[in-house]
Amino acid sequence: MKSLLLVAHGSRRVESNEEVRILASRLAAATAEYFSVSCAFLELAEPSIPDGLRAAIGAGATEVVVLPYFLSAGRHVVSDIPAEVDVVRKERPDVAITLAPYLGAAQELAGVLLKLARS
């Protein structure tokens, strides 16, 4: 029972958080790999990363992939998100929680950007 948790920074602007929720729904619709796809926020919006992980596990996940929706490998990606994930790893050592690379690390971004530039 594998779940995907998309993690964004979180914004004071409600619409920005809503964009992330819609993206999580699109990911869910695009694949059957995960029993659930949800999102969580590092700050300024709910749920927090630990609460997002707890909700996925409470719903039955035995494996969760945390995917940082961030463009640069700054403090948030390098330290803050791993620290939040570790809180739940300690609570639930029976669940396999893995951290995927952050979005900015994706080689495919170059192609996506060049296509946008043409639109």
Added chain:
Amino acid sequence: MKSLLLVAHGSRRVESNEEVRILASRLAAATAEYFSVSCAFLELAEPSIPDGLRAAIGAGATEVVVLPYFLSAGRHVVSDIPAEVDVVRKERPDVAITLAPYLGAAQELAGVLLKLARS
């Protein structure tokens, strides 16, 4: 003579700005569509958006596509970047400066994220 200007937020963290410069180089290497590909920053790093546009135009661009490397359609994308672009549009009405959609608007992001989650 068409140029591409990748516009990022800019960070106090030098490595994050360097990630953007490297990405601009990768875009340049990936396509022959543009006579130059460079980057500029909304704040905290150099060059500014107007200076980046002026440099591209100074090098011979008669057309510049500005591509916002941003994930959400917040104030920066909706107001701040267009305002910076307008400064140079007024200086150089002879140059066609267009604003591409921001990265977060790309439909292809879902596929990129799902692939990252598998890695």
